[in-house]
Amino acid sequence: MMNFKILFLGITLLLAGLAQAQQASDEKPNFLFIFSDDQRYDLIGALGHPEVLTPNLDRLVNNGSTFTHAFNMGAWNGAVCVASRAMMISGLSVWDAREQEKNFQQMADEGRFWPQLLEKAGYETYMTGKWHVKADAESIFQNVVHVRPGMPNQTPEGYDRPKSKADTTWQPWDQSFEGFWKGGKHWSEVLAEDARGFLDQAGKSESPFMMYLAFNAPHDPRQAPKEFVDLYPVESIALPPSHMDMYPYKDSIGLSENLRDEALAPFPRTAYSVRKNIQEYYAIISHMDAQIGKILDALEETGKMENTYIIFTADHGLAVGHHGLMGKQNMFDHSVRAPLTILGPGIPKGKKYHQQVYLQDVSATMMDLAGIEKPKTTVFNSLIPYIKENAPSAYPNIYSSYLNLQRMVRTDQYKLIFYPKLNKILLFDLKKDPEELRDRSADPTYQGVKQQLLTLLAMQQQTLNDPLGPISF
Template sequence: MIKHFIISALAGLSITALAETEKPNILFIFADDLSYETIGAFGILDIDTPHLDSMVEGGTTFTHAYNMGAYNGAVCVASRAMLNTGRFVWGTYQHDTGPKMKEEVKSGRMWSQLMSKAGYRTYMTGKWHVKAKPADIFDVAKNDRPGMPKDFWSKGSADGTKPKHYGYFRPVDEEDYKNGWKPWDTSNGGFWEGGKHWSEVVADDALDFIADAKEHKDPFFMYIAFNASHDPRQAPKEYIDRYPLDRIKLPDNYVSKYKYQDEIGCGKSLRDAALAPFPRTEFAVKVHRQEYFALITHMDDQIGRILQALEESGKADNTYIVFTADHGLAVGRHGLIGKQNMYDHSVRVPFMVVGPNVEPGAENPAPIYLQDIMPTALQLADAPIPEYVEFKSLLPLLKDKQAQHYNSVYGAYKNQQRMIQQGDWKYITYPTCGGERLYNMKNDPFEKSDLSANPEYAAKMKELRSDLLALSTDLNDPLDYNDPVTSWKKAAPTKSKKAAH
């Protein structure tokens, strides 16, 4: 394990001074479907992530990093479009079409293009899922991948040995698991397509990029994006074997069915939700969590290779490393499997920063959005932050934990879910069916006790409803809460504005 790397580098030099002298390198490592709780150092889950743990030890962790939401079932599409354009969710909705994204590229507005203008050599590998070609906006792009590896929704066999939905609604029971899909079976394709596991390919490419960067004087910006830990959750067998089912604990907020699953778009018609059987069973949830943890640990080992190569390159002392993910994942919490919900396991992600003069082993509880890394990188690069970039740089928070950032966190999923988190409180509303949820996140961090029907909190409910409506207006949310179906059909996102929330 690589411990405490970079933490003593340039110890007497402030972040601002560094930006004004020698431009730092930036290594951005991005995971998929990775909940905030999946880092072993956080002590929430029994999971092995020694290399990510080293980032927690060696840098500052933003403990409350969120994704703002999504306008379609592929939550990563919105997350990544926000990340690369710098716009909030509804401004991104307006621009997230092929022609408009091409215009973004033509105008040089994408994150990597702005880094290039600042004098950086830019690299990219792995999951992209943005309506632009990486080769058009990075100096070097290799093995850019689609949103997910091929799944097994429509596979089957004439003799019935593999059912039509092979890889879904599984495992029904132990016998079904014994005879069914296996995550280490390379004949299933998916992460194994091409002969080598995609996470290993990403690490291989990153090592090539680091070697190439040694030959150039320009600072580098690397965008290293794993498809892991997205389904199909495939990993070598030795990683599955590290997580026998008796090591896997059932989530304490496990239920067999979420009350509003169909009304909020998380029923059988949602691809992610259909990975496990309905109703959920303890056995199925444990198997899915086993495969989830194994894929994460396998990715962590690949990240270890990247960190080691960076250290050996001689570039580490002047490199900021950021690790985060596009959103989280339920994997059995609340009776849910996917990420299309407003619970912390799905909207909150790990977010660690290691680099020159970043405080080691520190935590910052300020609410942030993961996309804040885009303007942060620009500021580190001593590059101007364009007016259209709506997210905020984290440098003030890295220098002063008490710095002001966002007053509240907003979340959205299509026209079916809205959320505001403010202080210790989270309020969720389901506009199309009228359902509501209220949680005290300080007393109930795993959101097990819904307080919305408790008359004691009627005033708090009213306050948060009002604040959510105001924030929705501020963010140009196209939803009319009084007519969520018609307003969504007619929605035509307009130019969003900056919001001081």
């Protein structure tokens, strides 16, 4: 005879399990957004540079999905991060963001930015780190700790160096120069402490959360404790394939010694000065990576890791010796391209997507995953269709710009760069020449490609309200 008590108990447990599963599926996901500063797209060990020691960023790449071709749309001043972050918070394209930047505080007061939309949907929002946006962070996020400026203070000793191997006046671990050490503790370490403090509270709360963690690293002054610098002996640093003493067009495209970023290393670029700057770049990335590890460990301790999307990107890349340049104010991939990785519920592990995207797609992605309709003013798109359907890129081609001095359009295979002051075109076949070493603009076999890209650039200029106007060539 059937034991009805056992049957009843079994049905009760089954229903309870189903209810629990339904509740879990209805639970809103959390978001941990990590935003670095000046990090080149491939400077994560797991993305092809094993000499860069990033075990925690490797952890994200290996357990999530990476978009290998994520770009910044450009900048209207030398501080490229300002435009990148303005686009990130507003969802506006580069020239519309410049136009509307003066209204950002009013937009914040009206609750129009995506962190505020998440708050309206029940999220607790948190921010610490670099801001550099023309609206008060406190008016956009519920919880704000340290609001850092665009960069830590640089000192005169930090420029035009090193002149030789004997030039050891400025050292990355010397706290007397302040910079990242201002206040007594490295800013990357402070950010990790801030994040751990909030996660300790969030672990006890039933509300979903969104954290905006913006490192100033690896922006200059590239300072890190000595043990991280010692990981990278200068003599072991390889020079970039595009290393050169001087970029020939630098003065006409706004990259002379008068540009702060370019003044960091001596002109002409020496092999030693480039290696030394790369050493310090790698060291501050590894130091930041260690802090990211502390944040990930704290998230695991909350028990909410399984229902949290972690997104990592940077505001743009950086040259640090590529093409004889040091900064990010150029149209080469090392500067307009950034790392972009996402992991969390339903995200494939260790997968790479090669569709061209903009790094600012991050904001639309979070809104999509939170079930929030993105504002009509948001021109960027969710990354989820690529992950779910392997959809083609939402952008037939990628545009970028710098002041009125440089323009770029890029397809999967080709890139055209235009320097208006010189009426100069550069054309690269990226499949054959990923390091962008051979200009093919005068090659007869590429004239059809050049005309197609000029047409695409003119179309992008019109669509994006480019103040330069259509180019004539």
